[in-house]
Amino acid sequence: MRNISFGKDEDWPIPKKNDESEENLDLDDDNEQIENEINHNKSKNKFTPKQYEEFELNSNDSNNRKVIFSSDSEDNEDSDKTSEENEDKNIKKNNNNNSNNNNINKKKIIIKNKKGKIIEKEEKDEKEEKDEKEEKEDNKKKIKKNKKEESSDEESSNRSENEEEEEKEKKDKKIKLRNNKIKINNEEDDEFNKTISKNKEIESLLLQSIKNKENATSQKIHMAEEINFKSIPDKIIKTDEYGFIVTNSNDNNEQDLLQINARIEKWNYMIEQKDFGKKNIRKLKSRTRKGVPDCLRSYVWQIFAEKDKYYQKDIFKKLDAIQINEDLEIVIIKDLDRTFPACQFFKEKYGNGQRKLYKVLSNYSKYNTSTGYVQGMGFIAAVFLTYMDEESSFFMLDSLMKKYGLEGFYQPNFPKLKSTFYILLNLLKKFVPKIYELFKKEGMIPSMYASEWFICLFSRNLGFKTLVRIFDVFLLEGYKVIYRFALAFLKLKEDKFLEGKDGLASIMPTINECYNIDDIEKLFKVAFGFSLSRNYINKLEKEYESIKDDQENEFVKQL
Secondary structure, three states: OOOOOOOOOOOOOOOOOOOOOOOOOOOOHHHHHHHHHHHHHHHHOOOOOOOOEEEEEEOOOOOEEEEEEOOOOOOOOHHHHHHHHHHHHHHHHHHHHHHHHOOOOOEEEEEEOOOOOEEEEEEOOHHHHHHHHHHHHHHHHHHHHHHHHHHHHHHHHHHHHHHHHHHHHHHHHHHHHHHHHHHHHHHHHHHHHHHHHHHHHHHHHHHHHHHHHHHHHHHHHHHHHHOOOOOOOHHHOEEOOOOEEEOOOOOOOHHHHHHHHHHHHHHHHHHHOOOOOOOOHHHHHHHHHHOOOHHHHHHHHHHHOOHHHHOOOOHHHHHHOOOOOHHHHHHHHHHHOOOOOOEHHHHOOOOHHHHHHHHHHHHHHHHOOOOOOOOOHHHHHHHHHOOOOHHHHHHHHHHHHHOOOOHHHHOOOOHHHHHHHHHHHHHHHHHOHHHHHHHHHHOOOHHHOOHHHHHHOOOOOOOHHHHHHHHHHHHHHOOHHHHHHHHHHHHHOHHHHHHOOOOHHHHHHHHHHOOOOOOHHHHHHHHOOOOOOHHHHHHHHHHHHHHOOOOOOHHHHOO
């Protein structure tokens, strides 16, 4: 701040009040303080340092004028002081002249900027201010309205443009969709035409194959007629419930079905018992002789044969990896076509049934090297395969060899076969003596007609329905059952055997007729009508071991 010094009191212009034209205005408290300081300093002709100077002059016409001096540096020269004092005096004079000349109640404010420029502003009345404000507001409103109208016009124009664009897009989309549909329809038509052409080609190929098959079947029929074999056309083939081809099918009537269902319920109750197969053997035998229900046969057979005793885990899979003897493999493959050729399961060459049968027979020949493979095993294994899988059939076959003694029928030179022939001759002489004498007279020895009975367990000779009924009782009661049915077949045809006058020429056809069983229940009644015990059979077996070398024996001669 700079110090400002003033001259005497006469040189300091003091404003005078004009009573006629000026209004009395009150100074602010700050202005009064400043004025008092100025008067005090005038007497001393000096202002205090670092002090701002401000004063206000009231004119006669009630206009307030303010002059503000500010100083920032202390190093200004005296020329600046005189110039400022002159400017202040001129401002005061102008204010006094304006107050005297103007009669209108207006106020002027004279302000000196920091740059030194003087600005004059007139203070307006309240009404004028209100009017100006209202005009400004009206102008603003008008401007807003104009803007809104312009914006609304722009929006409407934009909307219309957008709508037009949307319509154009919709039209374009519709056109594209139509074109796509047309393309798709054309493509579908092309595909349809292609499929039709393919179907026509397939139909033509099928017709050709049918014609070829018909020609082949006609050739087969012609060849079969030449060898006196009547072939059944494929279209007329009928099978029984076991899959074997039949010419005359007798469907079960309602009463038979009721009996079957009742038997199934009884067997289910027996199977649920913990001691099944161990207690109540008489009751179990009587029901087994009536036939095990076909739906339970697989489970019941495995329990009767005690398959679990001979079961070895993973042995069947390991045998698959062992190479079989080539000569033995050729024999097995040849016998596959001969095993149940009338059964649909084994009929197809190298089909599913034949492949499973080959697997069981080849693995067993590798497993039991003492027997290997013998013709006749295939029929027994095939019977089991109709009810169970390959592994179960494998161990069922092993159970027959070990539990039921069939192993002796398949070993080299068939050591057990001759002993069974000896037993059969003794049983024929005891239970069917007339047939025994006839066979002895005509030289009809057991090896001529009974070998297949004991090696294949009648599986190569009988119908499947009769065969599985015999397997039911054989697996429960043992090998003694085979002797019972051998006697029963001959007993049922006893009269026809005795009527024959051509010797062996009449005996052999009659034996073949024994296998055509019309009444299974009658066959079972005759078979279990013989008073045959296991002790008697064991006695005959021991007897044969003692006399087998005696060639003068009556029965040994017939072996």
